[in-house]
Amino acid sequence: MEDLSPPSQRSFLRRNRAVLAVVATVTIGLVVWIGYCVISENLRLQGKWRVLRLDGSKILQDDGTFEMTLSWSNSLANPFTDPKSLNVSRKVGGGFGTQTYKCIYQWEGNRIRFAEATPGVRRPHSFDPNQEVIFEPGTGGGGLGVGLLERVKEEE
């Protein structure tokens, strides 16, 4: 087929073919690597977790300990932020639909240290339980939760 592009453009493509190939390869490689990092980090997070208070104590409920399950349908992590960030969606009942909790987290061995914000509050910026992210007027400190996640083993 006859090349109808202007001679100057044909010449540019011919002269820079190798450079363009390298740029394309690097770009594709970068996209694949980013995708791999995001997917692998999210897969690592998925599963059932027991929520612990910052001192490591369990949160007891009538039917056992407080647990949460992370999956593709309710969570999405971004491993490229510092610290890593995670959005967790949870249906809260009362007709208030699904709410999104903005979290940061870091791995500590098999555990995760996390800080999460009440829906409507900006994402925490550190794991300091006294950081100022709260919006409530009262003494509640309701806007921020800092704690630990411990993976629930299959046989439990």
Added chain:
Amino acid sequence: MSLSFAYLADRLEAVPQIARWWFDEWGHTRPGDSVEALTSRVRGLLNRDQLPIQVVTILENRIVGVAVLKLHEMFDLYPDKDFWLGDVFVAPEFRGQGIGSALVMRIVEIAKSRGIGSLHLQTQNLNGGLYAKLGWKTIEQTHYKGYDALVMVKQLT
């Protein structure tokens, strides 16, 4: 005495007064905060169908109290407890007239109408005060961020 209730979202003129009440009562817990900043934050959070829902009570066309139905308080200690009654305040000159109780019952009504199963609160009145009289049960007494508090629950279903 004829009390009525309204969403704060429908009584915008009351926002500065209510922010002032809250700031004077609890502002000391957050050094660096200001009543102006709090007023601005409250304006950004006014709701009727989403949380937090702020309810004011009106007596003779004057706003005399406020309470809030919200998601989470003491989030570090109770991440599993979603719904809370908070920020209950009655103007000092109107206390002792049942206005606080009426506000609490109004929030409970709203929570019930939404199908919420249980509502929680914290109070620094360690004998439970009016909440105990209204049937709220103590979960535990705890020390949280520098103060002692009683955590209570009201089962709604």
